[in-house]
Amino acid sequence: MNKLLLSSLFIFLITFSANAQDEAQIDCSDVKTGVFFIPSDDVVSFSTKIVRTENFQREYLSDGSERTSRLKWLSDCSYIMLPDAKKEGEDPSESLMRQYGGIEVTYVKRKGDTIYFTARPHKQKGSFDDLFYMIKIE
Template identity: 30%
Template structure:
């Protein structure tokens, strides 16, 4: 009888522990589909990232970026060359170091980050968070 109680208690604790949300790390955000929330503007977009490439969908508009990883928790975004040739601002961003993203911390499936880039007059910074939706990371 005592063994049955211990077994029941063990199973109950095991079920509770496995239902707890896993705290993801930086590498978990290098690939997948995410909801991006810009803390400064409140804008929401979907990001699909597959290591070195990223697609951002915002208000029905798609924007591709190249990702250059600096380490596990920081990377630089660049606009594709073809796109940058058509847009002086994007070309300027690319020529002046891209958009640096630093992953600050994770909480469950949410990653908090900071971005910065040089707009020619000053360093522009922003904050936001990525919420991991899935490990799916395919796009054209």
């Protein structure tokens, strides 16, 4: 009986350790370029298609608008997103993004093509508990 209990506990610990290690070591090698999709949800009422090169991304929102941003990579899994250029009639969110020095995005978990991330104003200290996700489609 004790051997069975010890064996079960050992298998559980190995499984738990492997899962924890997978989440701690996120593979971000293919997120610097590609096409991604962020679906609408209870917080954001529109979906977004993102076309990204290594240092630039264009967002196509389901409401018909577009945004462009420059990307400054801090690590393989973290970057600062900055509005591309100040322009007349700038979207209020772009103006706010500029005021805070950009939006810092950090990938925290990945399951296949679904990438979970946090996002916060770069110059604002602290962390946000909200977890967002996007799906790599190309």
